[in-house]
Amino acid sequence: MKLEIKNVAKAYKNKKVVNNFNMEMRTGECVGLIGPNGAGKSTLIKMIADIIKPDNGEIILNGTKITNMKKEIGYLPQYPAFYNWMTAKETLEFMGQLSCVKKAELTLRIPEILRKVGLHGAQNDKVGTFSGGMKQRLGIAQALLHKPSLVIMDEPVSALDPIGRREVLNIIQDIKKETTILFSTHILNDAEEICERFVVMKEGLKLEDTTTSQLIYRQNEDRLSLELATNDLVWIDIVKTLPYVKEVKVMGKRLEIMVENLSNNKKQLLSNAIEHNVDIMRFEIRRDTLEEIFLKMVVSE
Structure with missing residues (x-):
């Protein structure tokens, strides 16, 4: 056919x-x-x-x-x-x-x-x-x-x-x-x-x-998703200054962090959080769903 x-x-x-x-x-x-x-x-x-x-x-x-x-x-x-x-x-x-x-x-x-x-x-x-x-x-x-x-x-x-x-x-x-x-x-x-x-x-x-x-x-970028026990504003400000961090989005206690190299930077970021006694509830690699990619493609700015 x-x-x-x-x-x-x-x-x-x-x-x-x-x-x-x-x-x-x-x-x-x-x-x-x-x-x-x-x-x-x-x-x-x-x-x-x-x-x-x-x-x-x-x-x-x-x-x-x-x-x-x-x-x-x-x-x-x-x-x-x-x-x-x-x-x-x-x-x-x-x-x-x-x-x-x-x-x-x-x-x-x-x-x-x-x-x-x-x-x-x-x-x-x-x-x-x-x-x-x-x-x-x-x-x-x-x-x-x-x-x-x-x-x-x-x-x-x-x-x-x-x-x-x-x-x-x-x-x-x-x-x-x-x-x-x-x-x-x-x-x-x-x-x-x-x-x-x-x-x-x-x-x-x-x-x-x-x-x-x-x-x-093709559409995804390397980023990490973290959920904090408290809204630790001091550590969030530190994260924004890290040389391998490209962008930080803050949504309450959840952070989405765009990094340069996922495999290397995820360990560095986790170590930095432990060093600053940050209480992390969840730490995961974040990729866009098909729906999120679709919305980026079809929704006009």
Whole structure:
């Protein structure tokens, strides 16, 4: 499987929502499309799913324009819509027929897919009785039903409570072993848990296309985090004068200290604290989380 997005653009009322976007995906990847609300993620997702057409550029799957490859795509919108009077089984039968899956195959496939998403015991229950998490799991089932080579998920857990969110994330963790996933979200903890690669969007533009480890390595600086038993202002003033200390941030009893060389300077700083009888509650190496790095990238000064 190879997805190619080439110079794709989309505007509404003369406002560019997606601007000359380029990206590639290959079999087995789980890519997080991340960005703040309004970054253009959902618009890009809908163009990849061929729900809306780009103004410029092209989207190609396995060498063929996406319009002719819709059977190879599974799509889970942020708010999947179902008929409340249908049962889960009836819903998947209906969705399967729309995807041109043969009836004999649906008979075998539906119990299997309901079991995979944890709804096998609710196959004869009406969708109107389902919780938000159950509807989202049914949405995943319909996206996987026709065995697509690419599954696209648009904010699949952002509207769920903590229990529903955890259930859906666990299912996604499981199915990503078998298929290629493009996972759109603005919740960075979810992206970090699920995805190995990240594409960062802001105002329709691609800011980054990288892995977690590369992003964290490139964006992080050497710093130490200390929590003191008391706000020892005298020692804090001493720390600021140390030749290997580049910057000190004071947040109550917690200090974040930027140093020149982490491996050497952490021992020197700890020795200095002991020398001045500083009562340290916690001493650790501090690295930015993905969320902190993301905020630095997308929040305007």
